[in-house]
Amino acid sequence: MSNKRxxxxxxSRRDEAGMAANGRDEAIYRxxxxxxxxxxxxxxxxxxxDTLAETFGVSRTSIRKVLQRLAYQRLVxxxxxxxxxxxxxxxxxxxxxxxxxxxxxxxxxxxxxxRATPAQLDALRDIVKREHDAADRGDRRESIYxxxxxxxxxxxxxxxxxxxxxxxxxxxxxxxxIATYGAPMAGSCPHSEHDDVLSLIAAGDAEGAQAWMxxxxxxxxxxxxxxxxxxxxxxxxKILDAVATRHRRER
Amino acid sequence: MSNKRxxxxxxSRRDEAGMAANGRDEAIYRxxxxxxxxxxxxxxxxxxxDTLAETFGVSRTSIRKVLQRLAYQRLVxxxxxxxxxxxxxxxxxxxxxxxxxxxxxxxxxxxxxxRATPAQLDALRDIVKREHDAADRGDRRESIYxxxxxxxxxxxxxxxxxxxxxxxxxxxxxxxxIATYGAPMAGSCPHSEHDDVLSLIAAGDAEGAQAWMxxxxxxxxxxxxxxxxxxxxxxxxKILDAVATRHRRER
DNA sequence: TAGAACTCGTTTGTGCACAATTCAACTGTT
DNA sequence: AACAGTTGAATTGTGCACAAACGAGTTCTA
Numbered sequence: 001m002s003n004k005r006x007x008x009x010x011x012s013r014r015d016e017a018g019m020a021a022n023g024r025d026e027a028i029y030r031x032x033x034x035x036x037x038x039x040x041x042x043x044x045x046x047x048x049x050d051t052l053a054e055t056f057g058v059s060r061t062s063i064r065k066v067l068q069r070l071a072y073q074r075l076v077x078x079x080x081x082x083x084x085x086x087x088x089x090x091x092x093x094x095x096x097x098x099x100x101x102x103x104x105x106x107x108x109x110x111x112x113x114x115r116a117t118p119a120q121l122d123a124l125r126d127i128v129k130r131e132h133d134a135a136d137r138g139d140r141r142e143s144i145y146x147x148x149x150x151x152x153x154x155x156x157x158x159x160x161x162x163x164x165x166x167x168x169x170x171x172x173x174x175x176x177x178i179a180t181y182g183a184p185m186a187g188s189c190p191h192s193e194h195d196d197v198l199s200l201i202a203a204g205d206a207e208g209a210q211a212w213m214x215x216x217x218x219x220x221x222x223x224x225x226x227x228x229x230x231x232x233x234x235x236x237x238k239i240l241d242a243v244a245t246r247h248r249r250e251r
Numbered sequence: 252m253s254n255k256r257x258x259x260x261x262x263s264r265r266d267e268a269g270m271a272a273n274g275r276d277e278a279i280y281r282x283x284x285x286x287x288x289x290x291x292x293x294x295x296x297x298x299x300x301d302t303l304a305e306t307f308g309v310s311r312t313s314i315r316k317v318l319q320r321l322a323y324q325r326l327v328x329x330x331x332x333x334x335x336x337x338x339x340x341x342x343x344x345x346x347x348x349x350x351x352x353x354x355x356x357x358x359x360x361x362x363x364x365x366r367a368t369p370a371q372l373d374a375l376r377d378i379v380k381r382e383h384d385a386a387d388r389g390d391r392r393e394s395i396y397x398x399x400x401x402x403x404x405x406x407x408x409x410x411x412x413x414x415x416x417x418x419x420x421x422x423x424x425x426x427x428x429i430a431t432y433g434a435p436m437a438g439s440c441p442h443s444e445h446d447d448v449l450s451l452i453a454a455g456d457a458e459g460a461q462a463w464m465x466x467x468x469x470x471x472x473x474x475x476x477x478x479x480x481x482x483x484x485x486x487x488x489k490i491l492d493a494v495a496t497r498h499r500r501e502r
Numbered sequence: 503t504a505g506a507a508c509t510c511g512t513t514t515g516t517g518c519a520c521a522a523t524t525c526a527a528c529t530g531t532t
Numbered sequence: 533a534a535c536a537g538t539t540g541a542a543t544t545g546t547g548c549a550c551a552a553a554c555g556a557g558t559t560c561t562a
Contacts, residue, residue, distance in 0.1 A: 022331060022545085048513070059547045060514090065319065072323050080273065081514060081553050093412070099362075100413040107354035161344070162351040162424075166417050173413075273515080299543070310517045311544090332523050332544055508559075515552070522545070529538075 028056050029066045036075050036086055037172045038141050039179040043088040047076060073169050075176065087176055091225060094177040098221040101170050104163060105151065105217065106210045111158035113206040120157055121198055124150060128194045135192060143192075148175060150194050174224075182224045279307050280317045287326050287337055288423045289392050290430040294339040298327060324420050326427065338427055342476060345428040349472040352421050355414060356402065356468065357461045362409035364457040371408055372449055375401060379445045386443060394443075399426060401445050425475075433475045 032052075035041045052063045067084045070076040077087045089097070131146035148171040156164045197216070200209040283303075286292045298318065300311045307314070318335045321327040328338045340348070382397035399422040407415045448467070451460040 050513075061546055061548090064514095068316065068319065069323065072320065083514060096411045096413045099411050100417070103355060103358035103414065107358045111350075160347045160350050162347045162421065163354065166351070170413065301543075312516055312518090315544095333525095334544060504562090506559105506561080508557105510557085511555095513552105513554080515550105517548105517550090519548090520546090522543105524543075525541095527538105527540085529536105531536085532534090 024058065025062050025065060028052075028058065028062065029069060031056070032066060032070060033075065033172075036070070037175045038145060039175065041086050043086050043176060043180045045086045047084040047086065049083065074173055087173075088180055089173065089177050091181075093173075094181065094225045095221075097170050097173050097177060098217060098225070101151075101167070101174070102214055102217045104167050104170070105155055105213050108155050108158040108160070108163060109201075109210045109213060110206045111160070112154065113201050113204055113209060115159060116157045116201055118202075121202055124154060124198055125195070127153065128192070128198070131192055131194065144175065144178065147192065147194070148172070154197075178224050273313075275309065276313050276316060279303075279309065279313065280320060282307070283317060283321060284326065284423075287321070288426045289396060290426065292337050294337050294427060294431045296337045298335040298337065300334065325424055338424075339431055340424065340428050342432075344424075345432065345476045346472075348421050348424050348428060349468060349476070352402075352418070352425070353465055353468045355418050355421070356406055356464050359406050359409040359411070359414060360452075360461045360464060361457045362411070363405065364452050364455055364460060366410060367408045367452055369453075372453055375405060375449055376446070378404065379443070379449070382443055382445065395426065395429065398443065398445070399423070405448075429475050 032047075041047075047067065049060045049063050049067070052067075053060045056063070067076060067078060071078045071084065074089075074093075075087055076084045078084045127146055127150045131143055131150065134140075134142035134146060152164070152168050152171050155167045158164075193216070197209055197212045200212055283298075292298075300314050300318070303314045303318075304311045318327060318329060322329045322335065325340075325344075326338055327335045329335045378397055378401045382394055382401065385391075385393035385397060403415070403419050403422050406418045409415075444467070448460055448463045451463055
């Protein structure tokens with residue numbers, strides 16, 4: 001019996017743009033994307049082409065295309081002749097991502113306040129509600145997902161596709177940052193005061209909404225990337241210290 | 252004699268990140284990128300894989316990779332089973348690009364003002380000088396390139412790689428917008444008052460620099476995308492009118 | 503026994519061949 | 533003469549096979 005055809009489920013939909021992508025490739029992309037962003041695959045996990053090809057029941061050609069797309073989004077890291085692995089953001093990258101989010105999410109606020117309709121705000125309130133529900137029942141994964149979704153959908157109210165896509169990329173990378181550095185407890189937005197900003201927007205207070213978002217994102221960043229130290233270095237030093245100790249003891 | 256080996260020149264360098272990229276692929280990418288952004292290839296130009304493969308003396312496999320990378324940047328448009336062509340931004344896309352630039356380039360100003368060193372400002376002044384030289388001798392292509400380079404390098408002073416790459420993409424798409432809609436005369440920044448913002452930055456005036464940039468980008472946008480009308484529709488109507496006229500006359 | 507060089511298995515890079523699709527021109531019918 | 537259906541060349545999509553590179557384990561040497 002062949003070991004093919006163990007294909008995972010296949011979601012349809014498509015929101016890509018300008019890229020050639022048939023349905024099957026798109027489904028594979030979405031699966032891998034979700035697996036990485038929702039932290040089913042830990043940062044650093046190797047992603048061998050053969051394994052993926054067999055898992056999804058396609059040839060390496062399709063897998064390669066998907067991996068390169070993910071690499072372009074900085075969700076996977078492809079090194080020459082060494083294949084792909086789930087990206088591990090450095091501390092600097094993590095800081096850059098959050099700084100970029102502050103610029104973008106605060107920058108769109110005037111447009112958002114000017115254009116947001118009551119119906120759109122209701123849709124956002126629904127996301128917040130589901131986010132709270134997920135948090136209440138301890139579903140951290142769903143809670144983080146909905147938290148990110150809130151930020152993305154909020155920004156999309158500015159009706160700017162370039163900005164929307166860019167922020168979506170930043171939010172997905174934030175998930176990787178949380179997976180890499182985040183404390184096991186913390187995760188989504190603290191106490192998730194997302195409702196507050198909706199009130200400010202509904203009141204037409206653009207500056208207030210901007211200030212709220214800036215503070216909110218700084219809070220999130222602080223709760224996720226608390227340490228200033230370079231992790232790779234720290235590990236290396238720790239290892240070398242351990243080796244030296246053992247060596248000293250054993251002689 | 253074979254028709255291979257007519258390879259165009261090959262620039263070295265590399266500034267990509269996180270992507271696997273062989274030196275040769277990188278050279279091909281840079282060539283195509285420059286050809287599109289510097290308007291050697293008009294928007295809408297078809298880019299057949301075979302032709303490109305023979306031109307660069309490689310197989311279609313490499314070309315495909317490069318085309319998909321360019322598609323991701325929205326510089327080429329790939330449609331299923333129909334191949335790639337140089338992207339033709341719609342009016343909405345053009346507006347989004349400039350709106351995004353306003354958000355980003357104004358948003359980085361505080362960081363830029365806080366971090367910029369005299370040496371870095373001198374390097375920017377040099378770009379402005381070369382931009383003026385190019386404009387004086389009527390080299391529109393170089394002048395546009397240096398104008399974009401100024402904006403990108405200025406933003407990079409904020410030392411945020413995510414933002415830097417995003418803006419670089421927006422600027423390259425701006426070139427496509429200019430090529431698609433721009434008046435043959437207009438092009439780079441009007442009168443290129445780029446020196447002015449450097450003075451504001453040197454003086455530590457973040458708010459002034461922000462205001463300058465906002466005004467500047469609005470000016471550029473107005474000089475490039477003046478018409479509000481939907482071009483595709485207008486063309487279609489024009490064509491149908493012409494057909495109807497001819498038809499009427501010929502019967 | 504420590505260290506260096508070598509070999510082999512595994513994984514990735516690349517070109518090629520065949521299948522599928524599109525677009526255009528042609529033919530036949532009304 | 534207009535239109536629909538069909539055929540064929542050109543172009544893209546996809547899988548496969550071979551070449552190249554990496555890394556781990558082994559062997560050889562000092």
